[in-house]
Amino acid sequence: MTEFSGEAIGRGGTGRAVFAVDAAHSRGRFSPEADSPTRTPYQRDRDRIVHSTAFRRLKHKTQVFIAYEGDHFRTRLTHTIEVSQIARAFARAFRLDEDLTEAVALVHDFGHTPFGHAGERALDEKMRSFGGFDHNAQALRIVTALERHYAEFDGLNLSWETLEGLVKHNGPLRGPHATPGAVLPRPIRDFDALFPLDLHTFASLEAQCAAIADDIAYDTHDLDDGLRAGLIDIADLAELSLAGDILREVTAAYPGLERSRLIHEIMRRHITRMVEDVIRTTAANLSACAPDDADAVRAQDRALVAFSPAMRAAEAETKRFLFARVYRSPSIMRVMNRAETVVADLFDRYLGEPAEMGGAWSDAMAQLGTEKRARHVADYLSGMTDSYALGEHRRLFDATPDLR
Incomplete structure (x- = not known):
């Protein structure tokens, strides 16, 4: 049975754990390439992600608040950096491949549209007859075709x-562990037919670390940004199990x-408690399962990187609070409804008048059938930053909604 000492978890230990992904035995790339003499496959992946156009665009894409509402609110880029930092802390604790963990964390939001989930809702509606639009599937399209x-x-x-x-x-x-009723997005299905990704199994521990780091980051920074925006007050945190307990602890220590x-x-x-809970819970899961390698992790019937039951309940409570008080607040919904209109208007105009996209994007439309034309427009639109989408709407329409 795998043992976790304070040395191995708290300080990172030495060497690679047996259940970590082994860079020396990567399953390769869709287009074969010679190995690098100086970098592992996952170091190269991370570097390619950071140097990509899609990564740079994240700095001007909405997390929750439109960028010009304030310079200190999170953007997709700052969120991504926070996720990466937390994910690497987990990878170090469990002696996983930190470069792979970082690569997954840095690329996880590539497919987000301008204006965040509002833009995604608009594109999904426009693409409903053509397989829909899903930001995770779009991220795959970006890193396999669009860059x-x-x-x-x-x-x-x-x-x-x-x-x-x-x-x-x-x-x-x-398979049996997929979300019930979930539809496999067409871009993922099509790519998997060419380069199978074992969609029926769980991902590596490295990817699981990135996923739970995403939850920790946005639960915490969306509370922070909600306070900054005045949508919630510090006293409101008292109704939350986790944040309320911390509020009482801090005010008692520092009146x-x-x-x-x-x-x-x-x-x-807030971050520290969630991180430490995940480390304790995951250590116990790994000790109980004792996976011999990364494939044994994938074959489990559940994710091993997880919150404890108590923290899972507190995290779910925090999400419900954020939906009610921040994401669905009248001021945020007003802006996001207007943002959906911007994206929907642009989609219709580009589909009807492809020349407005300009350059190679416009030229390619003449060679495409109906479904591929729609997907092409969705690709073009989803790559836009908030500011570019607004600029295009002002160029093409007499009136553009004020996103304030």
């Missing part, structure tokens, strides 16, 4: 393990602490 900078292949030609983590970080997409310091103290402890 076109390399001489020998389209996309980034990432390793099998990074693609697996991107597609399955939230769990299997086929009269100024607001900005109080909020920061709550949020940093």
